[in-house]
Amino acid sequence: MPHETLAKHLFHWETQPMKWAMRLRVALYLAQALEYCTSKGRALYHDLNAYRVVFDDDGNPRLSCFGLMKNSRDGKSYSTNLAFTPPEYLRTGRVTSESVIYSFGTLLLDLLSGKHIPPSHALDLIRDRNIQMLTDSCLEGQFSNDEGTELVRLASRCLQYEPRERPNSKSLVAALIPLQKETEVPSHVLMGIPHGATAFSLSPLGEACVRMDMTAMHEILEKIGYKDDEGAATELSFQMWTNQMQETLNSKKKGDVAFRHKDFRAAVECYTQFIDVGTMVSPTVFARRSLSYLMNDMPLEALNDAVQAQVISPVWHIASYLQAASLFALGRENEAQIAVKEGSILEEKRNATS
Template identity: 70%
Template structure:
């Protein structure tokens, strides 16, 4: 393993592909809320030639439907080689985003978001008049397809509740990170990943540009305040969420005014999708109707906040442990795996490149894993050099805890260069500090060295995975996560 990792350090792999999305074939996510937070490590500015190659010259054969109709801004399926990873590439018309700096600022801001509830933005391109966004590709199409144009069976009640809940969680996540506005929220913006989990498209998080209005031309579904002022406010997003709840209830795209008339007349049977009959309790159905009507209130101040919607919808999810692919009736993305491994908190944080969580975990663990590995100072002659070495480590630890990563790198480097003592934890902490400063290759080398010092240390493998993901080397990252997780499992069994 060590020999293989040394080969990887040459980094011959094209560094332009840096998808933050990690979907290992035989690993089960350790949590379901997906509140990963990113530092933009996985965001890349692509060249137009790279995106042209990924779409075979923007071939019409690569066009995928985003809104179910011909739109001025086209979404393509792209594939990067040799990474063999599919992406969604949105190409704006030439009149969109005339200000290149505004486009880049918006793209980078949205690119900092990282959540399992989003189809995350992983890059952009801004050359000449060209403006393109690159996001994770979701292979199981849109909510509109599964609600309005299904072929064999409609969405189950349990899956519709999950869609509503995950969508609310996505909006809450964005809101807590300063992106409360979402433009033209509709059933075409909700996508399904390889495991059938619903995700919200990141494209609607970009602030409105000159290419079109924030909402479609169908005024029946437009928030009243937008019709009055032309401005989107957080309450407008709640209104649009209410229209999506109507879609989920009815299986049709019913105008809110008509739906509210049915609700006021207690004509629920006409409102509800006949495919759902007998598959939910009256209490659960009434609660979802109540939530939809509250979201669709005319006055913005009368609508609920997203956080309360998450709470209410969470109480309706009765099959939380059933995988989405089972509820969807599709093949699991990891169906070919021989074994399912449960990620630890560190493994999960590394898999989703959540640097803040990685830092917090390593800080709490401290030097516990160094026990029995550090040099026994009782057999050494105490010298001023040893004292200086320990002081460098202490100053590095203080800086690491204070999130002063530049100082941490400097102090830990002094400790390592003195060569008096060896500490895999220092290497791990400097690796994380390098990642925080965008020095991915250096981070990988430290994690590899930590593995050499301590071959059975899961942390060394997990940190390598994070660095490899940042370099676009997803397959190698997958191997590292598997190895680290299995080592953790062995430790657990021994204890």
């Protein structure tokens, strides 16, 4: 996603403010993304805000995967500023699907105002019918009163104190579709982006890491096997085939079987047994355990393994890509982008020499 976050375009723009038509498009695309997540049984999205919305090559808004709460079904995880936290979280410490709608309402306020306005202050302005104070002055003349009123109405509904009074994502989509212009201008035009502009080219593995498509990452790692270990896997102590050596290799084989069958907990256990013995060093084993940790929602452990893989094999692009995926999972987006770029450079050099 080479064209930054919504926060960058709304709050830190350097050339021109985001156009009204683009703001409406962002609202619709996000509502559709939340509806899609809900239809897939993933209605909880953690800390929805303008930093979690990113733009693709063509300037289309996309909802990043950083906020998906995979194993937090109790909804206890929340980290946003308390001034923007759903009221029920302050009462119960729990996040629900209705809490996500509340956060969507704060995003609508961002789109309207071009500023990060606390919901309570915004609701006071809405009640006092002081909509002009709420609306970004840069948007003057770009929209009709009906469009502005409808977006304010939607934001107000999303920010209701009682969760049951808020709309669901499906009704949000239905309300936002009529606001789109009949002749839709391409996103890259509204964003002022040359069509097809990209930061740097990525291989399928690099793209999978940026998308956090761990299924694709698994398929690629499984396909390449151990061919990149040549010259990197070293025996620290060569010894006769003892029972310990045989047991060590069996641990690795069991880990490979578990990894192939996507039993990632078992893969972590078996690869750990292989690594802890310390007889052999394999960057691929660390890479596979790194992805297995990611699959088990253990991004810090995954990052440590990806770093260790690169210590063993400094020019191995896969280690950089796995570091990027781990950093994305940890919410450290700037560092992740750097790791992605490093991985792409290493991969280009590798392809050039081969």
